[in-house]
Amino acid sequence: MKETETAHKAWDETWKSEDGRAIWLDPEQEVRELADRLFESGARKVLDLGCGVGRHAAYFASRGYETWALDGSETGVEHARKLAEKTGLSIDFEVGLMTDLPYGDAMFDYVISFNVIYHGDQKTVAKAVSEIRRTLKPGGIYQGTMLSKRNGYYGKGVEVSKDTFVYDHDGSGDEAHPHYYCDARELVELFEGFEVSTLRDVNHDHRRSEHWHWHLAAERLP
Ligand SMILES: C[S@@+](CC[C@H](N)C(=O)[O-])C[C@H]1O[C@@H](n2cnc3c(N)ncnc32)[C@H](O)[C@@H]1O
DSSP: OOTTOOHHHHHHHHTTSHHHHHTTSSOOHHHHHHHHHHHHTTOOEEEEETOTTOHHHHHHHHHTOEEEEEESOHHHHHHHHHHHHHHTOOEEEEEOOTTSOOSOTTOEEEEEETTOTTBSOHHHHHHHHHHHHHHEEEEEEEEEEEEETTSTTTTOSEEEETTEEEOOSSSSSGGGSOEEEEOHHHHHHHTTTEEEEEEEEEESOTTSSTTEEEEEEEEEOO
16 A cells, blocks of 8 residues: 555544445536436446445446445445445445555446545556556546645645645544645646546535536547
């Protein structure tokens, strides 16, 4: 494990409480929409990378996808597994790290990683992107988010390497672990070997400035 790849430990604590899990249970509309569209055009194998408590993996399996889901948090995977068992969904779960995926080359039609791969420094994030590229089929689709430099946490705390910040403001949040922030040009450079097809900077809470995240979809080039 790389030194900066530690945020899953904070998430493991979050996933232990009902309050911590509460806002992560409903699949995002944009994920549902793209998943449905890709399924209609023939996509069948999907990976939910950094699945948390499994909201997207459950959605994919319920729509007929052959579904794999991985997370660095054992507690997250345990909850996701229980939900799948309870609802009779077949999902192949794994506890593991985004920089070393236990899957073969060109295995997936679709990989999503929602609010996950920016946990680390630039090198860690670049390694996660190369693992996503390796495991996607040529022409396969990646959907995910990255932290934008417009985000209110950008520049806060200690810069442990370029554009990577650790902000230990209350001793418990995942900001106490390295987070990498980028602008649009840096994001496109990071996704070398992909054609970025949509890119939007979204503020999830317009009353506050903390919440700017890039939302992207990209096609894996041959
Ligand atoms: C903000 S949560 C998002 C969970 C899920 N993608 C969702 O949208 O509901 C981030 C997740 O990424 C996982 N994570 C963080 N760093 C990771 C790493 N290096 N490898 C694997 N999972 C990681 C955490 O354990 C946590 O479950």
